[in-house]
Amino acid sequence: MNADEIKSKIRNISNFPKPGIEFKDITTLLKDKEAFKSAIDLMAKELSQEKIDYVVAIESRGYLLGAPLAYKLGAGLVLVRKPGKLPAAVERIEYDLEYGTDVLEIHKDSIEEGKKVLVIDDLLATGGTVKAAIDLVKKVGGDVIGAAFLIELEALGGKKKIPEGTKLYSLFKYE
Numbered sequence: 001m002n003a004d005e006i007k008s009k010i011r012n013i014s015n016f017p018k019p020g021i022e023f024k025d026i027t028t029l030l031k032d033k034e035a036f037k038s039a040i041d042l043m044a045k046e047l048s049q050e051k052i053d054y055v056v057a058i059e060s061r062g063y064l065l066g067a068p069l070a071y072k073l074g075a076g077l078v079l080v081r082k083p084g085k086l087p088a089a090v091e092r093i094e095y096d097l098e099y100g101t102d103v104l105e106i107h108k109d110s111i112e113e114g115k116k117v118l119v120i121d122d123l124l125a126t127g128g129t130v131k132a133a134i135d136l137v138k139k140v141g142g143d144v145i146g147a148a149f150l151i152e153l154e155a156l157g158g159k160k161k162i163p164e165g166t167k168l169y170s171l172f173k174y175e
């Protein structure tokens, strides 16, 4: 399946979860066996030149892409989770949302010093979430070489939050 066909499987839902937001629903892509496989294969192809030790996936839709991608790239999978879910000692980061703050956690011992990391989420919007995840990985000693997304909403300018030296991979861009 080519890129345009895969992209056409993403469903747009207006005014969800609140008025003015156009939600990119990837459930319609994931349930299509050809689209799901082709999307993972395309992402893996774009990343095939990188030497990646760990794919760090962000809860929860990041897991749906991060797990098959890590398997395909021959990398380990590390989870960034919402607070209180990881059982061993964690590093935590608090970050600003439009209203209020949120917290993400990672196991302190999940990444050895200097290992090469790709952070992955389903979608890049304002970039606040991925910036927090990147900072968390750095706290535990990882070297974040890239950030990958199925979807980038370019108008929201999230790529400005990705630090210099970290490559941005986004499969589908929307203006």
Ligand code: AMP
Residues within 6 Å of the ligand: 021, 022, 023, 024, 025, 061, 121, 122, 123, 124, 125, 126, 127, 128, 129, 130, 158
């Ligand atoms: P941000 O921190 O603003 O880059 O937001 C990214 C996170 O919010 C990702 O984990 C997305 O799953 C979710 N998200 C933000 N905007 C949308 C949207 N329009 N459609 C679907 N998910 C979104």
